[in-house]
Amino acid sequence: MKRSVLILLVSLLGLSLFAQKQKVKYYQKVDTKTIHFGFTLGLNTMDFYVANKNVPENTDTLFANVNGLLPGFNVSMVTNLRLMKYLDLRFLPGLSFGQRDIYYYKPGGILYGKQKVESAFIEFPLLLKYKAKRINNFRPYLIAGVNYRMDMAARRKYNPEKGIYLRLHQSDLYHEEGFGIDFYLPYFKFSAELKVSTGFRNILVTDPATEHPEYVNALQRLRSQIWVLSFHFE
Numbered sequence: 001m002k003r004s005v006l007i008l009l010v011s012l013l014g015l016s017l018f019a020q021k022q023k024v025k026y027y028q029k030v031d032t033k034t035i036h037f038g039f040t041l042g043l044n045t046m047d048f049y050v051a052n053k054n055v056p057e058n059t060d061t062l063f064a065n066v067n068g069l070l071p072g073f074n075v076s077m078v079t080n081l082r083l084m085k086y087l088d089l090r091f092l093p094g095l096s097f098g099q100r101d102i103y104y105y106k107p108g109g110i111l112y113g114k115q116k117v118e119s120a121f122i123e124f125p126l127l128l129k130y131k132a133k134r135i136n137n138f139r140p141y142l143i144a145g146v147n148y149r150m151d152m153a154a155r156r157k158y159n160p161e162k163g164i165y166l167r168l169h170q171s172d173l174y175h176e177e178g179f180g181i182d183f184y185l186p187y188f189k190f191s192a193e194l195k196v197s198t199g200f201r202n203i204l205v206t207d208p209a210t211e212h213p214e215y216v217n218a219l220q221r222l223r224s225q226i227w228v229l230s231f232h233f234e
Contacts, residue, residue: 023136023137025134025136025137025184026137026184026185026186027184027185027186027187027188027189028184030184030189030234031082031134032082033082034081034082035079035080035081035082036080036234037077037078037079037080037234038077038078038080038188038189038232038233038234039075039076039077039078039232039233040074040075040076040077040078040092040094040230040231040232040233041073041074041075041230041231041233042073042074042075042076042096042228042229042230042231043071043072043073043074043228043229044071044072044073044074044096044098044226044227044228044229045069045070045071045072045098045226045227046069046070046072046098046099046100046119046224046225046226047066047069047100047224047225047226047227048066048100048102048222048223048224048225049198049222049223049224049225050064050065050066050102050219050222051219051220051221051222051223052064052218052219052220053217053218053219053220054218061214061217061218062104062105062106062112062214062215062218063104063105063106063107063218064102064103064104064105064218064219065102065103065105066100066101066102066103067101067103068101069227070098070099070100070101071098072096072097072098072099072119073096073097073098074094074095074096074097074228074230075094075095075096076092076093076094076095076123076125077092077093077094078090078092078232078234079091079092080129080234086130086131086132086133087128087129087130087131088128088129088131089126089127089128089129090125090126090127090128090129090143090145091124091125091126091127092123092125092127093122093123093124093125094122094123095120095121095122095123096119096120096121096123096149096226096228097119097120097121098118098119098226099116099117099118099119100116100117100119101114101115101116101117102114102115102117102166104214104215104218113163113215115164115165115166115215116164117166117168118153119151119153119154120151120152120153121149121150121151121152122149122150122152123147123148123149123150124147124148124149125145125146125147125148125176126145126146126147127143127144127145127146127147127176128143128144128145129141129142129143130142130143131182134182134184137183137184137185138181138182138183138184139181139182139184140179140180140181140182141179141180141181141182142177142178142179143176143177143178143179143180143193143195144175144176144177144178145175145176146173146174146175146176147173147174147175147176147197148171148172148173148174149171149172149173149174149199150170150171151168151170151171151172152170154167154168154169154170155167155168158209158210158211160209160211160212165208165209165211165212165213165215165216166204166205166215166216167205168203168204168205168222169201169203169204169205172199172200172201172203172224173199173200173201174197174198174199174200174224174226175197175198175200176195176196176197176198177195177196178193178194178195178196178228179193179194179195180192180193180194180195180230180232181193188233188234189232189233189234190231190232190233191230191231191232191234192229192230192231193228193229193230193231193232194227194228194229194230195227195228195230196225196226196227196228197225197226197227197228198223198224198225198226199223199224199225200223201223202221202222202223203222203223203224204216204219204221204222
């Protein structure tokens, strides 16, 4: 019995030492470089904060809302500047594409119509990345900063032939916050990151179309919000 207990204790001690053994750390030089580069592929869902002019139960005017989120995609370049041991400055110029559908309802929840808003952004995010201490081959981090976006798909004119009676301002400044994890591989660093991006300004063009002005008149303001899941390769 004593022999069995001794064997068990030795086995547990061996397992404990094995578990505490530090793994080989891959690609350590990326953490000491003053500047390094990479690229990003990502997915997004675009949304609006919709402020209606009226409460639908108390008026005969329309009430608007975004129902359901549609997938989009992102691609960008990565420039990473090491400021301190745990702090980096990141510039990630790129492109993002997506779509939002605004549905309009009559009182009682009766669908009146919808406006499809397609976006093709040129974006210039400037972000601070605060990194935790590296644990073997991964490292969690927080990200925050601003992103200037210009929507190349924003329409300059209404298009009655296609039923487009809603226009947005082309440019906006966004604040961004998120988190992610760096995974160190033998020849590069891979990161998975989730962030939310919210516009500062009302991007609704408030001058309505001559035909069907109700699509604009029902709204007080629109603020853009974008959720982004990014995969960085550095």
